Amino acid sequence: MNGNLRVGNLFGIPFYVNVSWFLVLALITWNYGSALSGAFPTLPGTLPWLLGLAAALLLFSSVLAHELGHSFAAIQQGIGVNSITLFLFGGLAALEKESDNPGGxxxxxxxxxVVSLVLFALLSTVGQVFALGGPVGAxxxxxxxxxxxxGVFNLLPGLPLDGGNVLKAIVWKVTGNPYKGTAFASRVGQVIGWLAIGIGTAAILRISTFGSSWTLLIGWFLLSNANRSAQSASVQQRLDGLTAQDALVDNSPIVAQQASLREFADEVLLNSTGNWQRFLVVDTEGQLVGTISE
Ligand SMILES: [Zn+2]
Structure with a gap:
């Protein structure tokens, strides 16, 4: 991905942040810092903004914990994790490959x-038990x-969201076909994307008070990703069961191994119809020994 900076390793997984992340970090720091300084006017000097920065970093740690959840589940199945990246819309754990069974x-x-919902439960309990007030409680x-x-947003049952992958695994289990799972979960993802675009547009046009321009942007992001996975599922479905034989072109030009390059140029290259870039070279028995390119 473009614009990603490597910041280190986490449990052996290369960890990247997208440059857009710094913009979000600054925005959240500023936004939450001003909210804290408004709510707690006694906080001295730059303290509200330092707390805002801490809140922003903890927020991104939450996204990171979520991605580590996916990563550890993959590692447990022997699937490597190529990288974890934080970007504008959240995080992404890039797995080496997909699970080979629906359960995985x-x-x-x-x-x-699950990690996000467990963190929610833990943090709410801590807040309740210690009766945290003031800026720390906030x-x-x-x-x-x-x-x-x-946790809840990612469980929406459409691709590219986690809930979409859950739905895909269920359809895969029921039908025995992973591509049917992807195709179905992509369709639901497209519906969710369009719904978010509709809600965001209605909010921008002041038809409704629910949602914002962010809803529109997220809807567009979801829709374009759902379109992509729908497309790849239909291509893979069509390619499934086909062999190289099916893609074979019968009349590829053939060059005898002992032909001189002069003969090759005169007889094959100049006479060949159909824009060939590569010619098959055979020995006296007609066995393929290699190719020669223009
Ligand atoms: Zn996730």
Whole structure:
């Protein structure tokens, strides 16, 4: 991906952040810092903004914990994790490959939301048990809410969201065909994308008070990803069961091994119809020995 900076390793997994992440970090710091300084006017000097920065970093740690959930579930199945990247819309754990069975795919998909919901439960409990008030209490309850939102939003049952991968695994299990799972979960993802675009547009046009321009942007992001996975599922479905034989072109030009390059140029290259770039070279028995390119 473009614009990603490597910041280190986490449990042996290369960890990247997208440059857009710094913009979001600054925005959240500023936004939450001003909210804290408004709510707690006694906080001295730059302290509200330092707390805002801490809240922003903890927020991104929550996204990271979610991605580590997916990663550990994959590693448990012997699937390597190439990288974890934080970007504008959240995080992405890039797995070396997909699970080879629906049960495994289900576990990888559900692990992220499970981590988020467990963090929500933990943070809410901590806030309740210690009766946290003041700015620390505010940050803990913000983080609890963020983790709840991360868990619930990602469980929406359409690709590219985790819930879409859960749905895909279920359809895969029922039909025995992974591509049918992807195709179905992509369709639902497209519906969710269009719904979000509709809600965002209605909010921008002030037809409704629910949603914002962010809803529109997220809808567009979901829709374009769902379109892509729908497309790849239909291509893979069509390619499944086909062999190289099916893609073979019968009349490829053939060059005898002992032909001189002069003969090759005169007889084959100049006479060949149909824009060939590569010619098959055979020995006296007609066995393929290699190719020669223009
Ligand atoms: Zn996830």
């Amino acid at each position: 795919a289900f576990k990888v998909a559900i692990a992220g939301p 940050i803990v309850s913000l983080l609890a809410y963020i983790n709840l939102a991360l």
